[in-house]
Amino acid sequence: MDGELIPRDRAEVAPGAVLVPDWLDLERQRELVAACREWARPPAGMRTVQTPGGGVMTAKQVCLGWHWSPYRFTATVEDGDGRPVKPFPPLLGELAHSATEAAYGEAEPSEYDVALINYYDADARMGMHQDKDERSDASVISLSLGDTCVFRFGNTESRSRPYTDLELRSGDLFVFGGPSRQAFHGVPRILPGTAPAGLVLTGRLNITLRVSGLDRP
Template sequence: MSGELFPRSRSEVGPGAVLVPDWLDVERQRELVAACREWARPPAGMRTVRTPGGGVMTARQVCLGWHWLPYRYSATVDDGDGAPVKPFPPELGELAREAVAAAYGEPAAAEYDVALINFYDGDARMGMHQDKEERSTAPVVSLSLGDTCVFRFGNPDSRSRPYTDLELRSGDLFVFGGPSRLAYHGVPRVLPGTAPDRLDLTGRLNLTLRVTGLDHP
Protein backbone atom coordinates (compact mmCIF):
# COMPACT_ATOMS: atom_id res chain seq x y z
CA MET A 1 0.00 0.00 0.00
CA SER A 2 1.42 3.40 -0.98
CA GLY A 3 1.68 6.43 1.25
CA GLU A 4 2.36 4.56 4.47
CA LEU A 5 4.32 6.34 7.17
CA PHE A 6 6.37 3.25 7.94
CA PRO A 7 6.98 0.71 5.15
CA ARG A 8 6.17 -2.85 6.10
CA SER A 9 9.16 -5.10 6.62
CA ARG A 10 9.89 -8.81 6.75
CA SER A 11 8.78 -10.28 10.07
CA GLU A 12 8.79 -13.64 11.86
CA VAL A 13 5.26 -14.33 13.07
CA GLY A 14 6.26 -17.58 14.79
CA PRO A 15 9.16 -20.05 14.73
CA GLY A 16 9.57 -20.85 11.03
CA ALA A 17 6.66 -18.61 10.02
CA VAL A 18 7.78 -15.61 7.97
CA LEU A 19 5.87 -12.74 6.33
CA VAL A 20 7.58 -11.01 3.39
CA PRO A 21 5.38 -8.02 2.43
CA ASP A 22 5.07 -6.84 -1.18
CA TRP A 23 7.17 -9.74 -2.45
CA LEU A 24 5.45 -9.91 -5.84
CA ASP A 25 5.52 -6.76 -7.95
CA VAL A 26 2.33 -5.72 -9.76
CA GLU A 27 3.35 -7.17 -13.14
CA ARG A 28 4.05 -10.56 -11.60
CA GLN A 29 0.74 -10.39 -9.77
CA ARG A 30 -1.06 -9.63 -13.02
CA GLU A 31 0.58 -12.64 -14.67
CA LEU A 32 -0.54 -14.91 -11.84
CA VAL A 33 -4.10 -13.58 -11.90
CA ALA A 34 -4.29 -14.26 -15.65
CA ALA A 35 -2.90 -17.76 -15.13
CA CYS A 36 -5.40 -18.46 -12.34
CA ARG A 37 -8.27 -17.51 -14.64
CA GLU A 38 -7.06 -20.12 -17.15
CA TRP A 39 -6.53 -22.79 -14.49
CA ALA A 40 -10.05 -22.17 -13.15
CA ARG A 41 -11.66 -23.18 -16.46
CA PRO A 42 -13.10 -26.71 -16.83
CA PRO A 43 -12.31 -29.51 -17.08
CA ALA A 44 -10.89 -29.93 -13.57
CA GLY A 45 -11.82 -26.30 -12.97
CA MET A 46 -12.76 -24.28 -9.92
CA ARG A 47 -15.38 -25.89 -7.73
CA THR A 48 -17.17 -25.60 -4.40
CA VAL A 49 -15.62 -27.79 -1.70
CA ARG A 50 -17.88 -29.87 0.52
CA THR A 51 -16.70 -31.58 3.69
CA PRO A 52 -17.62 -35.18 4.62
CA GLY A 53 -19.90 -33.81 7.35
CA GLY A 54 -21.97 -31.86 4.82
CA GLY A 55 -20.36 -28.45 5.33
CA VAL A 56 -19.64 -26.15 2.39
CA MET A 57 -16.50 -24.02 2.15
CA THR A 58 -17.28 -20.43 1.18
CA ALA A 59 -13.97 -20.09 -0.67
CA ARG A 60 -13.96 -21.86 -4.05
CA GLN A 61 -10.95 -23.88 -5.14
CA VAL A 62 -9.00 -25.31 -8.06
CA CYS A 63 -5.97 -27.58 -7.69
CA LEU A 64 -2.88 -28.23 -9.79
CA GLY A 65 -0.57 -31.26 -9.64
CA TRP A 66 -2.74 -33.12 -7.14
CA HIS A 67 -6.41 -32.65 -6.35
CA TRP A 68 -7.11 -31.94 -2.69
CA LEU A 69 -10.42 -32.88 -1.20
CA PRO A 70 -11.24 -33.21 2.48
CA TYR A 71 -9.03 -34.81 3.65
CA ARG A 72 -6.83 -36.50 1.08
CA TYR A 73 -5.17 -36.07 -2.31
CA SER A 74 -6.27 -37.64 -5.59
CA ALA A 75 -5.07 -37.62 -9.21
CA THR A 76 -8.62 -36.88 -10.38
CA VAL A 77 -11.31 -34.39 -9.35
CA ASP A 78 -13.27 -36.95 -7.36
CA ASP A 79 -15.66 -34.39 -5.87
CA GLY A 80 -16.19 -32.57 -9.16
CA ASP A 81 -16.24 -33.55 -12.83
CA GLY A 82 -13.93 -36.55 -12.36
CA ALA A 83 -11.37 -35.19 -14.83
CA PRO A 84 -7.62 -35.66 -14.30
CA VAL A 85 -6.17 -32.82 -12.27
CA LYS A 86 -4.31 -30.18 -14.26
CA PRO A 87 -0.50 -30.55 -14.13
CA PHE A 88 1.59 -28.56 -11.69
CA PRO A 89 3.35 -25.85 -13.74
CA PRO A 90 7.16 -25.76 -13.51
CA GLU A 91 6.99 -21.98 -13.09
CA LEU A 92 5.11 -22.43 -9.80
CA GLY A 93 7.81 -24.80 -8.61
CA GLU A 94 10.42 -22.17 -9.36
CA LEU A 95 8.29 -19.54 -7.63
CA ALA A 96 8.08 -21.75 -4.53
CA ARG A 97 11.85 -22.17 -4.45
CA GLU A 98 12.32 -18.41 -4.73
CA ALA A 99 9.77 -17.86 -1.99
CA VAL A 100 11.46 -20.22 0.47
CA ALA A 101 14.81 -18.56 -0.25
CA ALA A 102 13.26 -15.12 0.37
CA ALA A 103 11.78 -16.25 3.67
CA TYR A 104 14.60 -18.41 5.04
CA GLY A 105 17.71 -17.24 3.21
CA GLU A 106 18.27 -20.61 1.54
CA PRO A 107 16.49 -22.44 -1.28
CA ALA A 108 13.94 -25.19 -0.74
CA ALA A 109 15.35 -28.70 -0.43
CA ALA A 110 12.23 -30.39 -1.86
CA GLU A 111 10.41 -30.16 -5.19
CA TYR A 112 6.98 -28.55 -4.87
CA ASP A 113 4.27 -30.50 -6.63
CA VAL A 114 0.82 -29.17 -5.72
CA ALA A 115 -1.00 -25.84 -5.73
CA LEU A 116 -4.31 -25.14 -4.01
CA ILE A 117 -5.81 -21.95 -5.40
CA ASN A 118 -8.63 -20.51 -3.31
CA PHE A 119 -10.88 -17.68 -4.44
CA TYR A 120 -12.57 -15.55 -1.77
CA ASP A 121 -15.36 -13.13 -2.54
CA GLY A 122 -16.27 -10.45 0.01
CA ASP A 123 -18.28 -12.87 2.18
CA ALA A 124 -15.92 -15.86 2.08
CA ARG A 125 -13.77 -17.01 4.95
CA MET A 126 -11.73 -20.03 6.01
CA GLY A 127 -11.99 -21.71 9.41
CA MET A 128 -8.96 -22.61 11.49
CA HIS A 129 -7.33 -25.75 10.10
CA GLN A 130 -4.00 -27.55 9.66
CA ASP A 131 -2.33 -28.46 6.37
CA LYS A 132 -1.62 -32.06 7.32
CA GLU A 133 -2.53 -34.30 4.37
CA GLU A 134 1.07 -34.16 3.10
CA ARG A 135 3.71 -36.79 3.86
CA SER A 136 6.40 -34.12 3.47
CA THR A 137 7.28 -31.59 6.16
CA ALA A 138 8.53 -29.03 3.61
CA PRO A 139 7.36 -25.45 4.28
CA VAL A 140 4.03 -24.24 2.95
CA VAL A 141 4.23 -21.23 0.62
CA SER A 142 1.26 -18.85 0.54
CA LEU A 143 0.86 -16.02 -1.99
CA SER A 144 -1.89 -13.40 -1.81
CA LEU A 145 -3.48 -11.60 -4.76
CA GLY A 146 -6.30 -9.07 -4.82
CA ASP A 147 -8.23 -8.00 -1.75
CA THR A 148 -6.52 -7.78 1.62
CA CYS A 149 -7.56 -10.36 4.20
CA VAL A 150 -7.26 -10.81 7.93
CA PHE A 151 -5.10 -13.91 8.33
CA ARG A 152 -5.13 -15.71 11.67
CA PHE A 153 -2.00 -17.73 12.42
CA GLY A 154 -2.15 -19.93 15.48
CA ASN A 155 -0.32 -22.77 17.16
CA PRO A 156 0.13 -26.49 16.33
CA ASP A 157 -1.87 -27.74 19.32
CA SER A 158 -5.36 -26.24 19.04
CA ARG A 159 -7.61 -23.88 17.09
CA SER A 160 -7.76 -21.52 20.04
CA ARG A 161 -5.29 -18.96 21.37
CA PRO A 162 -2.51 -18.13 21.20
CA TYR A 163 -2.84 -16.82 17.66
CA THR A 164 -1.81 -13.72 15.74
CA ASP A 165 -4.04 -11.74 13.38
CA LEU A 166 -2.25 -9.95 10.55
CA GLU A 167 -3.15 -8.41 7.22
CA LEU A 168 -2.13 -10.18 4.04
CA ARG A 169 -2.20 -7.82 1.09
CA SER A 170 -1.85 -8.35 -2.62
CA GLY A 171 1.71 -9.42 -3.40
CA ASP A 172 2.50 -10.60 0.13
CA LEU A 173 4.36 -13.85 0.75
CA PHE A 174 3.83 -15.98 3.84
CA VAL A 175 5.89 -19.13 4.46
CA PHE A 176 5.47 -21.49 7.38
CA GLY A 177 7.54 -24.57 8.17
CA GLY A 178 9.65 -26.12 10.90
CA PRO A 179 7.94 -25.87 14.32
CA SER A 180 5.06 -23.94 12.70
CA ARG A 181 4.44 -26.36 9.82
CA LEU A 182 1.29 -27.77 11.43
CA ALA A 183 0.08 -24.54 13.01
CA TYR A 184 -3.66 -23.92 12.76
CA HIS A 185 -4.50 -20.98 10.50
CA GLY A 186 -7.50 -19.41 8.81
CA VAL A 187 -9.06 -16.35 7.20
CA PRO A 188 -11.78 -14.80 9.38
CA ARG A 189 -12.38 -11.85 7.08
CA VAL A 190 -11.73 -10.39 3.63
CA LEU A 191 -11.67 -6.62 3.14
CA PRO A 192 -13.62 -5.98 -0.10
CA GLY A 193 -12.45 -3.30 -2.50
CA THR A 194 -8.82 -3.30 -1.35
CA ALA A 195 -7.28 -4.98 -4.41
CA PRO A 196 -4.86 -2.89 -6.50
CA ASP A 197 -6.71 -1.30 -9.43
CA ARG A 198 -4.23 -2.61 -12.00
CA LEU A 199 -5.03 -6.24 -11.16
CA ASP A 200 -8.61 -6.03 -12.50
CA LEU A 201 -9.59 -8.50 -9.76
CA THR A 202 -12.61 -8.34 -7.49
CA GLY A 203 -12.02 -10.61 -4.50
CA ARG A 204 -8.97 -12.44 -3.21
CA LEU A 205 -6.90 -15.25 -4.68
CA ASN A 206 -4.59 -17.30 -2.49
CA LEU A 207 -2.05 -19.67 -4.00
CA THR A 208 -0.88 -22.28 -1.51
CA LEU A 209 2.10 -24.31 -2.74
CA ARG A 210 3.04 -27.53 -0.96
CA VAL A 211 5.14 -30.69 -1.23
CA THR A 212 2.92 -33.75 -0.92
CA GLY A 213 5.63 -36.41 -0.71
CA LEU A 214 3.35 -38.63 -2.82
CA ASP A 215 4.22 -40.58 -5.98
CA HIS A 216 1.97 -40.03 -8.96
CA PRO A 217 0.26 -43.20 -10.21
Protein backbone atom coordinates in the same frame (compact mmCIF):
# COMPACT_ATOMS: atom_id res chain seq x y z
CA MET B 1 -1.17 -0.84 -0.16
CA ASP B 2 -0.59 1.89 -2.74
CA GLY B 3 1.22 4.93 -1.38
CA GLU B 4 2.52 3.20 1.76
CA LEU B 5 4.22 5.89 3.88
CA ILE B 6 6.42 3.45 5.79
CA PRO B 7 7.33 0.21 3.98
CA ARG B 8 6.42 -2.93 5.88
CA ASP B 9 9.29 -5.09 7.04
CA ARG B 10 9.88 -8.82 6.81
CA ALA B 11 8.63 -10.37 10.05
CA GLU B 12 9.01 -13.74 11.77
CA VAL B 13 5.54 -14.29 13.20
CA ALA B 14 6.52 -17.54 14.94
CA PRO B 15 9.53 -19.87 14.66
CA GLY B 16 9.58 -20.94 10.99
CA ALA B 17 6.67 -18.65 10.03
CA VAL B 18 7.77 -15.64 7.99
CA LEU B 19 5.89 -12.77 6.34
CA VAL B 20 7.62 -11.08 3.39
CA PRO B 21 5.47 -8.06 2.45
CA ASP B 22 5.13 -6.88 -1.16
CA TRP B 23 7.17 -9.81 -2.46
CA LEU B 24 5.38 -9.91 -5.82
CA ASP B 25 5.46 -6.75 -7.90
CA LEU B 26 2.31 -5.64 -9.71
CA GLU B 27 3.36 -7.11 -13.06
CA ARG B 28 3.98 -10.56 -11.55
CA GLN B 29 0.66 -10.30 -9.71
CA ARG B 30 -1.11 -9.59 -13.01
CA GLU B 31 0.58 -12.62 -14.60
CA LEU B 32 -0.54 -14.88 -11.77
CA VAL B 33 -4.12 -13.57 -11.81
CA ALA B 34 -4.30 -14.25 -15.57
CA ALA B 35 -2.90 -17.75 -15.01
CA CYS B 36 -5.40 -18.43 -12.22
CA ARG B 37 -8.27 -17.48 -14.52
CA GLU B 38 -7.06 -20.07 -17.03
CA TRP B 39 -6.52 -22.75 -14.38
CA ALA B 40 -10.04 -22.12 -13.05
CA ARG B 41 -11.66 -23.03 -16.36
CA PRO B 42 -13.08 -26.54 -16.88
CA PRO B 43 -12.24 -29.32 -17.17
CA ALA B 44 -10.92 -29.90 -13.64
CA GLY B 45 -11.76 -26.28 -12.94
CA MET B 46 -12.73 -24.29 -9.88
CA ARG B 47 -15.37 -25.90 -7.71
CA THR B 48 -17.16 -25.59 -4.38
CA VAL B 49 -15.72 -27.89 -1.72
CA GLN B 50 -18.03 -29.94 0.48
CA THR B 51 -16.74 -31.47 3.71
CA PRO B 52 -17.58 -35.06 4.75
CA GLY B 53 -19.95 -33.69 7.39
CA GLY B 54 -22.02 -31.89 4.77
CA GLY B 55 -20.59 -28.42 5.27
CA VAL B 56 -19.67 -26.23 2.31
CA MET B 57 -16.52 -24.10 2.16
CA THR B 58 -17.29 -20.49 1.26
CA ALA B 59 -13.99 -20.11 -0.62
CA LYS B 60 -13.96 -21.82 -4.02
CA GLN B 61 -10.96 -23.88 -5.07
CA VAL B 62 -9.02 -25.29 -7.99
CA CYS B 63 -6.03 -27.63 -7.61
CA LEU B 64 -2.92 -28.23 -9.70
CA GLY B 65 -0.56 -31.20 -9.57
CA TRP B 66 -2.67 -33.21 -7.14
CA HIS B 67 -6.35 -32.72 -6.36
CA TRP B 68 -7.27 -32.12 -2.73
CA SER B 69 -10.64 -33.06 -1.34
CA PRO B 70 -11.24 -33.37 2.37
CA TYR B 71 -8.96 -34.93 3.49
CA ARG B 72 -6.78 -36.57 0.85
CA PHE B 73 -5.02 -36.07 -2.46
CA THR B 74 -6.03 -37.79 -5.70
CA ALA B 75 -4.99 -37.64 -9.35
CA THR B 76 -8.54 -36.84 -10.51
CA VAL B 77 -11.22 -34.38 -9.40
CA GLU B 78 -13.22 -37.00 -7.54
CA ASP B 79 -15.56 -34.49 -5.91
CA GLY B 80 -16.08 -32.58 -9.16
CA ASP B 81 -16.13 -33.53 -12.83
CA GLY B 82 -13.92 -36.59 -12.38
CA ARG B 83 -11.31 -35.34 -14.84
CA PRO B 84 -7.53 -35.57 -14.33
CA VAL B 85 -6.16 -32.70 -12.28
CA LYS B 86 -4.28 -30.05 -14.24
CA PRO B 87 -0.47 -30.38 -14.09
CA PHE B 88 1.63 -28.40 -11.64
CA PRO B 89 3.25 -25.67 -13.76
CA PRO B 90 7.04 -25.11 -13.72
CA LEU B 91 6.55 -21.39 -13.01
CA LEU B 92 5.04 -22.22 -9.61
CA GLY B 93 7.91 -24.58 -8.85
CA GLU B 94 10.34 -21.76 -9.58
CA LEU B 95 8.34 -19.38 -7.42
CA ALA B 96 8.36 -21.92 -4.57
CA HIS B 97 12.14 -22.09 -4.47
CA SER B 98 12.45 -18.29 -4.66
CA ALA B 99 9.84 -17.94 -1.91
CA THR B 100 11.61 -20.21 0.59
CA GLU B 101 14.87 -18.43 -0.16
CA ALA B 102 13.21 -15.06 0.50
CA ALA B 103 11.74 -16.33 3.76
CA TYR B 104 14.64 -18.35 5.15
CA GLY B 105 17.74 -17.14 3.35
CA GLU B 106 18.13 -20.36 1.38
CA ALA B 107 15.81 -22.35 -0.85
CA GLU B 108 14.34 -25.60 0.42
CA PRO B 109 15.52 -28.54 -1.71
CA SER B 110 12.03 -30.09 -1.89
CA GLU B 111 10.27 -30.31 -5.24
CA TYR B 112 6.92 -28.59 -4.85
CA ASP B 113 4.18 -30.41 -6.73
CA VAL B 114 0.80 -29.17 -5.42
CA ALA B 115 -1.01 -25.84 -5.70
CA LEU B 116 -4.32 -25.15 -3.99
CA ILE B 117 -5.83 -21.93 -5.32
CA ASN B 118 -8.65 -20.50 -3.23
CA TYR B 119 -10.91 -17.67 -4.36
CA TYR B 120 -12.58 -15.56 -1.66
CA ASP B 121 -15.40 -13.14 -2.38
CA ALA B 122 -16.30 -10.46 0.15
CA ASP B 123 -18.24 -12.90 2.36
CA ALA B 124 -15.94 -15.92 2.21
CA ARG B 125 -14.07 -17.24 5.22
CA MET B 126 -11.74 -20.10 6.10
CA GLY B 127 -11.98 -21.75 9.52
CA MET B 128 -8.95 -22.61 11.61
CA HIS B 129 -7.31 -25.77 10.28
CA GLN B 130 -3.99 -27.56 9.84
CA ASP B 131 -2.39 -28.48 6.51
CA LYS B 132 -1.69 -32.08 7.46
CA ASP B 133 -2.72 -34.21 4.48
CA GLU B 134 0.73 -34.07 2.86
CA ARG B 135 3.27 -36.83 3.42
CA SER B 136 6.02 -34.24 3.65
CA ASP B 137 7.14 -31.72 6.25
CA ALA B 138 8.25 -29.18 3.62
CA SER B 139 7.11 -25.63 4.29
CA VAL B 140 3.77 -24.32 3.05
CA ILE B 141 3.98 -21.25 0.82
CA SER B 142 1.13 -18.74 0.59
CA LEU B 143 0.85 -16.03 -2.09
CA SER B 144 -1.85 -13.38 -1.79
CA LEU B 145 -3.49 -11.59 -4.72
CA GLY B 146 -6.32 -9.05 -4.72
CA ASP B 147 -8.21 -7.93 -1.64
CA THR B 148 -6.49 -7.83 1.73
CA CYS B 149 -7.50 -10.48 4.24
CA VAL B 150 -7.20 -10.89 7.98
CA PHE B 151 -5.05 -14.00 8.35
CA ARG B 152 -5.11 -15.73 11.74
CA PHE B 153 -1.98 -17.75 12.53
CA GLY B 154 -2.25 -19.89 15.61
CA ASN B 155 -0.51 -22.62 17.55
CA THR B 156 0.09 -26.30 16.82
CA GLU B 157 -2.11 -27.66 19.63
CA SER B 158 -5.60 -26.25 19.11
CA ARG B 159 -7.76 -23.79 17.17
CA SER B 160 -7.94 -21.46 20.15
CA ARG B 161 -5.53 -18.84 21.45
CA PRO B 162 -2.73 -17.99 21.32
CA TYR B 163 -2.89 -16.74 17.76
CA THR B 164 -1.76 -13.71 15.80
CA ASP B 165 -3.95 -11.76 13.36
CA LEU B 166 -2.10 -10.34 10.35
CA GLU B 167 -3.14 -8.41 7.27
CA LEU B 168 -2.08 -10.21 4.11
CA ARG B 169 -2.15 -7.80 1.17
CA SER B 170 -1.85 -8.34 -2.54
CA GLY B 171 1.71 -9.39 -3.36
CA ASP B 172 2.53 -10.62 0.14
CA LEU B 173 4.36 -13.89 0.75
CA PHE B 174 3.81 -15.98 3.88
CA VAL B 175 5.80 -19.17 4.50
CA PHE B 176 5.43 -21.53 7.44
CA GLY B 177 7.48 -24.60 8.18
CA GLY B 178 9.70 -26.19 10.80
CA PRO B 179 8.16 -25.80 14.29
CA SER B 180 5.18 -23.96 12.78
CA ARG B 181 4.43 -26.41 9.95
CA GLN B 182 1.37 -27.84 11.73
CA ALA B 183 0.10 -24.55 13.15
CA PHE B 184 -3.64 -23.92 12.90
CA HIS B 185 -4.50 -21.00 10.62
CA GLY B 186 -7.50 -19.45 8.94
CA VAL B 187 -9.06 -16.39 7.29
CA PRO B 188 -11.78 -14.80 9.43
CA ARG B 189 -12.35 -11.76 7.20
CA ILE B 190 -11.84 -10.24 3.76
CA LEU B 191 -11.50 -6.48 3.36
CA PRO B 192 -13.45 -5.72 0.15
CA GLY B 193 -12.21 -3.12 -2.30
CA THR B 194 -8.59 -3.19 -1.13
CA ALA B 195 -7.03 -4.84 -4.21
CA PRO B 196 -4.54 -2.74 -6.20
CA ALA B 197 -6.38 -0.70 -8.84
CA GLY B 198 -4.18 -2.05 -11.63
CA LEU B 199 -4.87 -5.69 -10.84
CA VAL B 200 -8.48 -5.80 -12.12
CA LEU B 201 -9.55 -8.38 -9.54
CA THR B 202 -12.56 -8.33 -7.25
CA GLY B 203 -12.03 -10.54 -4.22
CA ARG B 204 -8.95 -12.43 -3.09
CA LEU B 205 -6.93 -15.23 -4.66
CA ASN B 206 -4.65 -17.27 -2.45
CA ILE B 207 -2.14 -19.66 -4.01
CA THR B 208 -0.73 -22.20 -1.56
CA LEU B 209 2.18 -24.33 -2.70
CA ARG B 210 3.00 -27.63 -1.01
CA VAL B 211 5.00 -30.84 -1.34
CA SER B 212 2.66 -33.83 -1.42
CA GLY B 213 5.24 -36.52 -0.70
CA LEU B 214 3.21 -38.79 -2.99
CA ASP B 215 4.34 -40.94 -5.93
CA ARG B 216 2.53 -40.78 -9.23
CA PRO B 217 0.35 -43.84 -9.94
